[in-house]
Amino acid sequence: MDSDEPVQSARGTVILFLVVTFALDWVSWILAGAQSGWAIDESSVVWGPLLAVSMFGPLAATIIVRVARKTTVDAGWRPRIKGGVRWYLLALAIPPALTLAGSVVYFVFLSGDFDPEASRFSAAAIAQLGIGADQVPAIFAVQVANAVIFAPFINMLLAIGEEAGWRGFLYPALREQMSRRHAAILTGAAWGLWHAPLIAMGYNYGTDDRGFPVLGIVAMTIFCMAFGMFLCFLRERSGSVWPCALAHGSLNAVAGLGMWFSRSAGGILGPMPLGLLGCIPVVLLALWLLGRLGAPSADVAR
Template sequence: MNKIRNFIFLSFGLSWTIWLLIWLLGMKLGEPISQVGTVLAMWMPALAYFILRKIEPGHYPLKADFRLAFKNNWKYYLLAIWLPAFLTILGLGLYFLIFRSQFSLEFASVEDMLKAVGAEPQGVPLGLIAIFQVIAAVTYGPIINTFFALGEEIGWRGYLYPAFREKFSSLYSHLLTGLIWSLWHLPLNLQGYNFESTYWGVPWLGLVAMFIFCFSIGVLLSFMMEKTGSLWAPALLHGAVNASAGLGILFQIPSEQALSLRILGPTPLGLLSGLPFVIVALIILFKRKDSQL
């Protein structure tokens, strides 16, 4: 367990240092330099792993490689691209079925997003922009995001989850990995990332929601890695999750109520709209013979 602890502490230390510097410099989430810092932080689990492997060669095995093996695993790569969008759409459908007053096809949220970055539609229909966002989420978006997500997948799925599996069942290993991964996001969530900061039960309910999300997504990511033997498959699925996570916001009427309910949805991180991911994760676990605690 000492090696696992070393990896966790170094991963947290490197990433949290970046986020702390961003906070101390007064940069807000979403600003260009802050976004660059977050991308760097996403690669810190990989850096922590490679540092420790350099210090102690042979003591930090990586349970997957960087070969695509696309010919034999093409169906899993297609699943990695499209499954997150499918589950996200199911989740936002469930959310808007309950909170119907928040649904709109006027795409006011798109207009607000454009204004926030100083851009104007200039005669382009907001609906067309929303359609482009949906197309990006199921085509090139996951592929671009893969290179940002790979740093996390090297650390969390390539090393940490398999290290836990040497000692615990699949379910227990996923619970531990999900807990650690969710706590790794803590500096961001405390600043209102993902759930804003006006929901009931802030910040504790947000920690619960983040754990459920990381646990369920982690099961899918590990499934992809185990089926393909490649780190690119979970990185692609991770990238697809990030690419499709904001689809529900496109159809949401921006309001204080919407922000206060962000803990429930319509993104997959919400307790309500994330249920399809949770269900698929539980199905995967229950079909395994080694999922007992």
């Protein structure tokens, strides 16, 4: 047997996974976009369910590739809670910390956009809940507590659809062919570019920025590469994909909290951690984790 054959087979498996994943979701997004005027309305009967279902595209692609290629890549489905609680705690704690730090960085650079009264949140709470202004702080506290403590576990049930593909299949498949650092970087890049059609229809950043849509796609890819480094670190150290799903769910729950204090409702720069300024703490964490991923992994759960 040619010594290059196993390597070529592994590369073919990765390529097939990427083709199937991108095809499943890109086709559905483009078809929906053609019907909605190339704009995303998450409250619509089409886009709301479609975005939720799309999160399972990477999982579906993983199943297809596993059947087609008979691959034995470790999916990390075992929760490994015994002895691994710290990784779940990190998964809960790091996204809110990064969101807060990113908001601080954004408002330091763009202090004129900072609204200490959180006027937009207050107005929405009063209008939607019929409460008095004196009750807004309590509602605010409840919302934050829910986003930080409870919502991540609910969101995890959707996020596992993505994580089963990106960190459950693609990362370990690439790790068999290259260093963990390079595998984490490429996995994050693929994850970011997977969002490209959504970003081109205004998802996350809107359509008003001068560099639309290219700058938004670049910003999303940078963020996914950086945050993906943390997710790959969790996958590596815990030996399970579930802490990754919990961290992903936590991010989805807290990412918009800084927007409540933005007069402009934010944009390509932040205050969400997906913005070019808001993601600076995420990038710094990723740079530190590059060294950790390069270290021996004797402490990885088995």
